[in-house]
Structure formats: structure tokens, C-alpha cells
Amino acid sequence: MADLLVEFFQWGFGVTLVPWLAIILGIVAGVLAIVLPLLLIVAMSVYMDRKVWAAMQMRRGPNVVGPWGLMQSFADGLKLFLKETIIPASANKFIFLLAPALTFILALVGWAVIPFDAGVVLADLNVGILYIFAISSLGVYGIILSGWASNSRYAFLGALRSSAQMVSYEVSMGFVLVTVLMCVGSLNLSDIVMAQKDTFLGVNGYWFTPLFPMMIIFFISALAETNRPPFDLPEAEAEIVAGYQVEYSSMAFALFFLGEYANIILMCAMTSILFLGGWLPPFDWEPLYLIPGWIWFFGKIFFMFFVFAWVKATVPRYRYDQLMRLGWKVFLPISLLWVVLTGLFLLLTDKIPA
Amino acid sequence: MIYALCFYLFATITVFSAIMVISSRNPVHSVLYLILAFFNSAGLFILLGAEFIAMILVIVYVGAVAVLFMFVVMMLDIDYSELRKGFQKYLPIGGLIGLILLAELLLVGFGWGLSGPVTTDPATAIPALSEMSNTEAIGSLLYTKYAFLFQMAGLILLVAMIGAIVLTHRARPDVKKQNINDQVMRRRGDAYDIVKVKPGQGLG
Numbered sequence: 001m002a003d004l005l006v007e008f009f010q011w012g013f014g015v016t017l018v019p020w021l022a023i024i025l026g027i028v029a030g031v032l033a034i035v036l037p038l039l040l041i042v043a044m045s046v047y048m049d050r051k052v053w054a055a056m057q058m059r060r061g062p063n064v065v066g067p068w069g070l071m072q073s074f075a076d077g078l079k080l081f082l083k084e085t086i087i088p089a090s091a092n093k094f095i096f097l098l099a100p101a102l103t104f105i106l107a108l109v110g111w112a113v114i115p116f117d118a119g120v121v122l123a124d125l126n127v128g129i130l131y132i133f134a135i136s137s138l139g140v141y142g143i144i145l146s147g148w149a150s151n152s153r154y155a156f157l158g159a160l161r162s163s164a165q166m167v168s169y170e171v172s173m174g175f176v177l178v179t180v181l182m183c184v185g186s187l188n189l190s191d192i193v194m195a196q197k198d199t200f201l202g203v204n205g206y207w208f209t210p211l212f213p214m215m216i217i218f219f220i221s222a223l224a225e226t227n228r229p230p231f232d233l234p235e236a237e238a239e240i241v242a243g244y245q246v247e248y249s250s251m252a253f254a255l256f257f258l259g260e261y262a263n264i265i266l267m268c269a270m271t272s273i274l275f276l277g278g279w280l281p282p283f284d285w286e287p288l289y290l291i292p293g294w295i296w297f298f299g300k301i302f303f304m305f306f307v308f309a310w311v312k313a314t315v316p317r318y319r320y321d322q323l324m325r326l327g328w329k330v331f332l333p334i335s336l337l338w339v340v341l342t343g344l345f346l347l348l349t350d351k352i353p354a
Numbered sequence: 355m356i357y358a359l360c361f362y363l364f365a366t367i368t369v370f371s372a373i374m375v376i377s378s379r380n381p382v383h384s385v386l387y388l389i390l391a392f393f394n395s396a397g398l399f400i401l402l403g404a405e406f407i408a409m410i411l412v413i414v415y416v417g418a419v420a421v422l423f424m425f426v427v428m429m430l431d432i433d434y435s436e437l438r439k440g441f442q443k444y445l446p447i448g449g450l451i452g453l454i455l456l457a458e459l460l461l462v463g464f465g466w467g468l469s470g471p472v473t474t475d476p477a478t479a480i481p482a483l484s485e486m487s488n489t490e491a492i493g494s495l496l497y498t499k500y501a502f503l504f505q506m507a508g509l510i511l512l513v514a515m516i517g518a519i520v521l522t523h524r525a526r527p528d529v530k531k532q533n534i535n536d537q538v539m540r541r542r543g544d545a546y547d548i549v550k551v552k553p554g555q556g557l558g
Contacts, residue, residue, distance in 0.1 A: 018355065126487045130409035137417025141389075144421065148382060148428050156428075163421055170417065187406075187489055321532065354508075 034111050042261045043073040047304055049261075052309035058250045085249040088151060092245065095149035100248065100255035103142030107262035110135040114269050115190045117279045117293035128189040129177055132172075132270060136225055140166040141262060142245045142256070143227075143234060150247035158243020161320065162227060162234030168327040169224040169231075175335035176218040179342045180274050181210060185353025193278030195353070202284045205277030214338055215275040217331050219307070222267035224327070226260065228308060230315040231323060254354070268304035269297075276300045357401065364397040381427045384422060390417045406489040 009015050039124075047062060047070065062069035072280025087093055102167050114130040115121040125131055147159020181187060183206065184195040196205050207215050224231040235243040245256055272278060278300075279293030316324070346352045367390065374387040392415045399408035486494075496504050551557060 075405070088383055092382075095382075125405065127405045127409050127489060130413065134409050134412040134417060137413055138423055140417070141424075144428075145386075147426075160425070160429075162427055167418060167421055187487075322534075325534075 024151055029124075031112075035108055038108065038111060038262065038265075040259070041265060043077065044070075045261055045265060046073045046076075046257075048305065049309045049312070052306060053313045056121070056313040058353060077254065080250055080254040085250040085252055086247075088247050090151045092149040092151070095145050096247075097252065097258040099142050099146035099149060100252045100259070102145065103139065103259035104255040104262070106135055106138050106142065107259040107266065110263075110266045112267075113189055114266070115193060115272070115278065116187060116297055118190070118194075120294065121190060121258070124188065124190060127187045129181065129187050129192065132189075132266075133174065133177060136263075136266075137166075137170050139225070142259065146248070146256070148267075150244070152247050154240040154242075154246045155244050157240050158234040158236075158246075162244065165227075165231060165233060165246065165323060165327075166225055168324060169221040169331070172217055172327065172331035172335045173221040173225065174330070175339050176214045176221070178339050179214050179335070180202060182339070182342050182346060182352070183211065189273055189278075193255055193273055193280060196277040197280055198284040204280040204282060204284050205275060206276045211275065211338075211342075214335065217335055218274065219237065219304075220326075221331065223308070223311060224269065224323070226263045226267055228264065229312040230318045231322060233320055264308055265301060265305065268301045268308065271304050272297065272300035276304075361398070361401055364394045364401065367391075368394040368398065381430065382424070385423050385427050388423070389416055392420065404488055405490060406487075467512050 050072070051061040051069075053059075056093075062072035065071040065075045087096060110132055112122045113125050113131050143162040143166075144159045147155045147157075147162070150156070176337075180192065184192045186192065186195070198204060199206060200208050204210075227234050233243075235245055240246075245253060248256060276282075277296075279297040281288035281291065281296050371387040371390040371394065375384045375391065378384050378387060392411060396408040396411045396416075399405070399411065549557065
């Protein structure tokens with residue numbers, strides 16, 4: 001990227017860039033190239049979400065603003081932007097405003113290590129998957145801080161629920177990641193995708209192997225991590241009137257909302273990288289490789305997002321004790337058992353990656 | 355130059371936030387500064403090329419331990435004047451422990467300087483970064499040479515956890531709990547009987 005920029009400036013403006021400036025500009029350009037399309041995708045995913053629920057509930061969904069209601073998200077964004085930011089008198093002002101910004105930033109920085117195609121990645125970290133795990137485990141702070149800083153009982157209850165929920169589901173999610181890592185032998189996300197080439201019978205991706213149950217657990221944990229139904233207890237509107245978001249208005253609320261959707265898409269991307277073969281086509285068949293990898297990748301994200309919306313439209317909310325039971329008594333033992341079984345399998349079949 | 359700049363940035367913020375942890379009035383702010391300190395130490399580890407340790411630091415300490423601290427601290431109902439009194443009372447013993455720690459740290463520092471290079475050359479035991487990523491290096495050392503110690507550390511943590519649960523758990527017989535197995539296994543006949551009542555006789 002940096003070399004390209006140096007060349008571009010030489011050709012366009014006749015200026016030779018200093019190396020460190022070129023590096024910084026290159027990073028900024030890379031960040032913008034990810035964040036701007038991502039924000040557009042987030043806006044459109046809100047629209048898609050609403051359309052999918054509408055279809056499943058036999059309604060028409062947003063259909064007024066723009067052709068087929070396509071501009072609905074932008075209209076909502078504009079409306080939120082023009083509203084007044086209300087800060088409760090008894091709130092801790094700094095933390096109150098820090099929390100939504102934190103949620104939004106964390107939802108964006110995770111994308112730094114996501115490979116969109118072979119070699120198309122902003123930061124090709126050796127520990128990419130740990131980075132994603134770390135970022136997603138930080139997501140709880142946005143909620144817990146907002147709940148505390150609002151100085152409101154509903155918000156606080158939402159924050160407590162959310163912190164317990166996210167910490168619990170992270171544990172089983174970590175074990176799911178371990179099973180995948182044992183099969184791949186690397187923490188790098190590009191390596192994880194490449195290891196899934198032709199896993200079994202010409203199918204690309206770990207979903208067609210005995211890791212399939214882990215994919216289900218990962219997906220359900222991702223629902224819990226992103227506070228999506230059926231695990232949306234932190235904002236349960238029927239009991240604690242939107243929980244941690246209750247005191248927020250205007251752009252502060254919008255940042256939560258956008259951050260939540262960016263997180264959901266990040267989780268969809270993670271599911272496709274870990275189990276569906278990332279940018280690889282679904283089958284290891286030569287003509288399919290003619291279609292660019294990023295199209296496959298976004299197609300998989302699109303599919304996973306549809307499943308997210310599908311779950312929200314069809315499944316009722318869990319009760320709190322049921323949520324804890326599922327996390328600790330069902331997912332944790334199963335994923336732990338699967339770690340042991342995967343290790344045994346790799347050992348006995350002599351398939352341990354070098 | 356950028357390296358040195360980053361180091362001083364991370365180091366300054368770490369020291370500053372460590373001081374703020376013990377000096378800020380609001381305990382929630384203390385926990386937030388603690389998190390900031392963790393973060394910047396992770397940054398220092400990354401500068402050292404130890405990306406695995408950095409990420410684990412963030413995942414374990416920031417993502418789990420500090421969340422629990424926060425959880426507890428937020429639920430406390432704290433009277434600040436009460437805290438100040440305690441400060442006076444515990445100052446001597448706290449100061450003593452601090453002094454001992456400081457003396458030990460200094461001893462370690464000086465001792466290192468006096469004894470010359472430790473063992474032969476520590477770098478020979480570590481494979482070059484080009485051969486092996488440090489995640490792999492840690493793994494291959496931890497699960498071979500130090501496997502026993504590693505497992506023992508895990509067991510000690512497990513015992514501590516079970517101990518904490520056993521000590522604080524109290525069985526409450528009056529609380530009704532849902533047993534999902536019972537619910538699923540329940541059949542039509544378990545809940546009611548169909549009785550044929552003859553006319554004029556009742557169920558007597």
C-alpha cells in the first residue's frame with residue numbers, strides 16, 4: 001500500500017513522499033477503504049433485517065422512503081442526527097458519552113484483521129483470531145459503562161445482565177476457537193481459510209466436517225455476544241424498557257445501534273471465516289474460482305446475516321436462568337468435550353498440523 | 355524513532371494510570387484506569403514482539419477479570435468518608451508492604467546488574483522469530499518442558515474455584531427450580547387421570 005501511494009503521489013502531484021508519511025497515509029487509506037463501505041453495509045443491513053422480519057411476519061416492511069424503501073436507514077440516521085443529545089443530570093457525563101463511542105469503535109476495529117480475499121487484509125496478524133476474540137470480549141464495556149453511567153435502574157439491570165451473559169458465552173466461544181485452531185495449526189485468519197480448502201469430498205469449509213456442531217455453538221454464542229434475540233435480555237423492552245440504552249438519545253443512541261449491527265456483521269464474517277471457508281468458493285471446483293473471492297466472502301456474510309434475522313423473527317426470548325443454563329451447563333461441557341475429541345482424532349489419525 | 359516514541363507513550367500512560375488507580379476517588383474510575391494500564395502494558399508487549407502475551411493479557415485481564423471487578427465495584431454502596439478513615443488506619447501496614455516490595459524490586463534490579471549475564475545466553479533457548487512464531491514457541495515449551503508445572507497451576511486454580519463455590523454456596527430448599535428434563539419427559543398421563551363417572555354415583 002505504501003509503495004503504491006508513493007508512486008501515486010509522484011505521478012499525480014510530482015511530490016516524493018517521506019517513507020513514514022507514506023506508511024501512515026497507506027494505513028489511513030486502508031482504514032477508510034474498510035470503514036466507509038462497512039458503514040454503508042451496516043445501513044443496508046438494518047434495512048435488510050427489517051425486510052426479512054417483515055416478510056416472515058407477512059408485512060411489507062419499510063417501503064416508503066426511496067425505491068422499495070431503500071433509503072429508510074438514511075432517513076432514520078438523519079432523524080437521529082437532528083435530535084437533541086440528552087445527558088441525564090445525575091449521569092457521569094464523561095463515561096456516559098464514552099460508552100457509545102467505545103461500542104462503535106470496538107465494532108469497527110475488529111475488521112482490521114478480516115481477510116476479504118487472498119492477501120486482501122489490512123493487518124495480517126499472526127494472532128488474528130486472538131485479536132478478534134480480545135476485541136469482542138471488550139464489547140461488554142460499552143454496555144456495562146453505559147448502564148452504570150446512566151444512573152438509572154433499568155439501564156443498570158441491563159448492564160448487569162449483559163456483562164454476565166457476555167462473559168459466560170465467551171467461554172464456550174473460546175473453546176470453539178480452540179477446536180478450529182487445533183485443526184489448522186495457526187492463529188492467522190488467512191491460514192485458517194486456506195486450511196479449509198477441500199476439507200472433505202471437495203467441499204471447502206469446516207462445516208462439512210465433525211466440527212459442524214461447533215459451528216452451531218459458535219453461531220448461538222455469537223447471538224448471545226451481540227445481544228441479539230433470543231438473547232437480547234440486556235435490552236428486553238418488555239421488562240427493562242431497552243435496558244442500557246434507555247437514557248440515550250440522538251447520535252449516542254445511533255452509535256450503539258450502528259455498533260451493534262457492525263458487530264453482528266463481524267460475527268457473520270467470523271463464522272464464514274472459521275467454518276464456511278471465507279473467500280473460498282463452497283466447492284473445490286475449478287470454474288467456481290473464476291468468481292472473485294470477495295464475492296464469495298460477502299455472499300457468505302449475507303447468508304449468515306439472513307440466518308441472524310431469521311432467528312430474531314422466529315425465536316422467543318430466553319429467560320435469564322435458561323440463558324445461564326444453556327451457556328454453562330450445555331455449551332461449555334459440549335465444547336470442552338469436542339476439544340478433547342478433536343485432539344484425540346488428530347492424534348490417532350496423525351493429522352496434527354505441523 | 356517511532357519505536358521509542360511508542361514505548362514512551364505506552365510507558366507513560368501505564369505509569370500514570372497505575373497512579374490514578376490508587377488515587378482516584380471513585381472506585382469505578384479506578385477500575386477504568388486499571389483497564390487502561392492493562393491496555394498499555396499489552397501495547398508494551400506488542401513492542402517487544404510478544405503478540406501472543408499481549409492478546410492473552412487483553413482477553414484474560416481486560417475481557418474477564420476487570421469485568422468482574424467492575425461488576426463488583428458497581429454494586430458496592432460506598433461511603434467515601436468511611437473509606438478515608440480506613441486509609442488512615444491501614445496506612446502503616448500498607449506502607450510497610452509497599453516498602454518491602456520496593457526493596458525487593460530494587461534488589462532484583464541490582465542483583466541482575468551484579469551477577470552479569472544470566473546462565474549462558476537466554477537468546478539461544480529461544481528460536482528466531484523467522485523460524486517459529488512466539489505463540490508456537492510458548493506452546494512447545496509450556497507443553498513439554500513445563501507440562502507438569504502448567505497442569506499443576508491449572509489444578510490449583512480449579513481447586514481455588516471449587517473452594518470459592520463451596521464456601522459461598524448455600525442450598526435454599528424453598529426456591530423452586532425449573533427442571534427441563536422433567537418438563538420434557540412429562541407425558542399426558544402424569545398430569546391427570548380420566549375417570550369414567552357413572553351417573554348418580556359421583557366419585558365418592
